[in-house]
Amino acid sequence: MTEKVLVYLEINNNKLEKVSKEIVSHSKHNFPDFEVIGLLLTDKADVSFLSEDISKLGLDKLFVAANNAFADFNSSLFANTVASYIGEICPDVLLMGATSDGRELAPRLASKLNIGLTADCTDLKIDENKTLLATRPTYGGKMMATIISKTKPSFATVRQGAFKFKPVSLVMPEIIYRNDDINGLTCYVDVISTNIKPEIEDWTTSDIIIAGGLGLKSKENFELIYNLCDLIGAKPAASRAAVELGWANQDIQVGQTGSSVAPKMYIAFGISGALQHMTGISNADKIIAVNIDENAPIMASADIAIPADAVTIIKSMIHKLSH
Ligand SMILES: Cc1cc2nc3c(=O)[nH]c(=O)nc-3n(C[C@H](O)[C@H](O)[C@H](O)COP(=O)(O)OP(=O)(O)OC[C@H]3O[C@@H](n4cnc5c(N)ncnc54)[C@H](O)[C@@H]3O)c2cc1C
Numbered sequence: 001m002t003e004k005v006l007v008y009l010e011i012n013n014n015k016l017e018k019v020s021k022e023i024v025s026h027s028k029h030n031f032p033d034f035e036v037i038g039l040l041l042t043d044k045a046d047v048s049f050l051s052e053d054i055s056k057l058g059l060d061k062l063f064v065a066a067n068n069a070f071a072d073f074n075s076s077l078f079a080n081t082v083a084s085y086i087g088e089i090c091p092d093v094l095l096m097g098a099t100s101d102g103r104e105l106a107p108r109l110a111s112k113l114n115i116g117l118t119a120d121c122t123d124l125k126i127d128e129n130k131t132l133l134a135t136r137p138t139y140g141g142k143m144m145a146t147i148i149s150k151t152k153p154s155f156a157t158v159r160q161g162a163f164k165f166k167p168v169s170l171v172m173p174e175i176i177y178r179n180d181d182i183n184g185l186t187c188y189v190d191v192i193s194t195n196i197k198p199e200i201e202d203w204t205t206s207d208i209i210i211a212g213g214l215g216l217k218s219k220e221n222f223e224l225i226y227n228l229c230d231l232i233g234a235k236p237a238a239s240r241a242a243v244e245l246g247w248a249n250q251d252i253q254v255g256q257t258g259s260s261v262a263p264k265m266y267i268a269f270g271i272s273g274a275l276q277h278m279t280g281i282s283n284a285d286k287i288i289a290v291n292i293d294e295n296a297p298i299m300a301s302a303d304i305a306i307p308a309d310a311v312t313i314i315k316s317m318i319h320k321l322s323h
Contacts, residue, residue: 003034003035004034004091005027005093006086007020007023007038007095008095008097010096011040011041014049021056023095025167026162033126034130036059038059039064041081042065042066042070043068044066055171056167060174062174065085066180070180074187074189076189078101082109092130092152092153115152116150117156118156119136120136121157123135133148134146137276142275159260161262164283206263208235208263209284210229210235212239212242212248212270213271214270216242221310228321237254257276259280261284262284266281269313269314271289272298288306289304291307292308
């Protein structure tokens with residue numbers, strides 16, 4: 001019998017959430033013995049609006065639950081609906097994104113199904129017994145814990161950026177589309193109104209990210225990161241220490257309590273490379289670190305380690321690029 005991994009696919013602004021695609025992609029490439037099944041809840045009469053996204057996922061099968069009531073996210077209704085599909089599909093592994101909706105939905109679902117939940121994972125593996133090994137930071141990020149669930153399905157939420165989305169050739173999966181009857185479902189939440197934030201450009205998907213840390217010494221020096229980014233066409237980022245000093249906005253913090261990123265090139269100026277920071281850049285293709293201390297931890301993980309003063313290097317790059 002083939003094992004099954006069921007991925008809850010989240011829709012946002014009529015698009016599939018990036019993290020949902022990343023989870024399917026990781027499962028498809030790393031869990032060869034598993035059938036990868038998607039489940040999405042929609043108010044639309046068909047899923048043609050998602051065809052392009054879906055065709056690149058490589059899903060083996062897709063369940064679509066349709067009802068007008070699924071237009072807005074409602075954790076209670078969605079948990080009841082997803083639970084009914086789990087009863088039918090009987091997956092061995094259940095995965096969803098650690099988005100704001102996912103963080104509300106997952107604990108409700110775990111409680112409803114009476115199963116464990118490993119939240120906010122940064123890595124997922126399958127061992128030789130086909131058991132899910134879910135890894136997440138623990139003890140305030142000082143250690144990484146790998147957790148095995150004692151209950152079935154093994155259930156985990158995954159942080160955005162933990163995996164890379166690798167599109168597959170355009171093939172539509174078998175789609176099982178159903179108009180869901182929600183009348184029998186008990187729902188403890190009524191959505192009174194929804195306030196959708198305007199879509200902002202997603203800097204975390206940039207090919208080049210240039211980050212600054214405490215080694216930049218001042219907010220004024222940190223501003224040079226923005227100038228350099230403009231010249232290169234990169235996006236700026238910061239360590240938590242730089243954010244805490246008010247040099248940068250928390251929105252651009254990279255790491256365990258910030259964003260995970262997977263750029264082609266990550267350039268770190270004056271960042272030591274604490275584990276909590278490195279967790280957020282584990283999928284970067286190339287890391288360039290500029291640090292005055294050649295023994296700083298980030299220098300050992302960097303593809304190119306430049307032992308030098310960060311501000312001097314940034315200023316000379318700006319000078320070269322603007323002349
Ligand atoms: C629960 C928890 C969650 C956390 N989450 C995050 C997170 O999401 N993201 C994050 O970044 N951190 C996080 N941290 C904090 C993390 O542990 C580090 O404290 C932080 O990353 C350090 O930031 P930094 O590298 O800028 O500063 P420092 O560690 O102080 O490093 C500064 C570096 O600059 C170098 N330097 C000094 N002068 C120069 C110079 N002139 N030129 C070049 N280099 C120079 C130094 O050699 C040093 O390596 C978290 C911590 C905890 C406990």
